[in-house]
Amino acid sequence: MVQTSPARAFEADPSARLTQEDPDTFLTFSIGRQCFAVSVAPVREILDEQPFTPLPDSSSEVVGLIDARGEGVAVYDISHRLGVMPELERGRRIILMESKGNDTRPIGIIADSVLSVVELTQDEIEAPPGGRKEGGGSALVKGVARIAGGLVLVLDHRHVIGEEADDLFDFAS
Numbered sequence: 001m002v003q004t005s006p007a008r009a010f011e012a013d014p015s016a017r018l019t020q021e022d023p024d025t026f027l028t029f030s031i032g033r034q035c036f037a038v039s040v041a042p043v044r045e046i047l048d049e050q051p052f053t054p055l056p057d058s059s060s061e062v063v064g065l066i067d068a069r070g071e072g073v074a075v076y077d078i079s080h081r082l083g084v085m086p087e088l089e090r091g092r093r094i095i096l097m098e099s100k101g102n103d104t105r106p107i108g109i110i111a112d113s114v115l116s117v118v119e120l121t122q123d124e125i126e127a128p129p130g131g132r133k134e135g136g137g138s139a140l141v142k143g144v145a146r147i148a149g150g151l152v153l154v155l156d157h158r159h160v161i162g163e164e165a166d167d168l169f170d171f172a173s
Helices: 163-167
Strands: 024-031 034-039 043-048 062-068 071-076 093-100 103-111 113-120 141-147 150-155
Touching: 024 093, 024 103, 034 113, 034 141, 043 062, 062 103, 093 113, 113 141
Parallel strands: 034 150, 071 103
Antiparallel strands: 024 034, 024 113, 043 093, 062 071, 093 103, 141 150
16 A cells, blocks of 8 residues: 555546556545445545535435535435444535536545545455445445555445436426
8 A cells, every 4th residue: 555645646548558566546534433435446536525505305425515616416424324423523524526427517525534545456446345235335345455554445336326416407307
């Protein structure tokens, strides 16, 4: 595992194929007392928490909308799906990222803190543990890595939010 600066992390070519030895770059963050990592490829930026505009009839995970550079962005609190309780009520961070394949609309997820940017090889990411219930985040957790003596759950950015997000901005129906 090699720590790298945020500037170097965003220079990585997200389309490049990884071999077992080539490192990929991840953003690590905390929710509650648990650490998580997500690939930096879909991450657009990290914002300080700001006021949310409530979004009626949305999933309970949707905290609301924020204005990010003139674009309405749905912000999610994924702590319940991850089985953790957030520690902070104020001073949290919002990680803006692309959520799914061809959808270029970003989403935001709330983190208690953003920790660092690290490089991990595929060999350093272990398979997710067994014993998880069917549909209980199995697609969400790609694996487990050991960073600085602790366990970090590596998340698949394409499954950070549930399927309800596909219809979140479909106002025509």
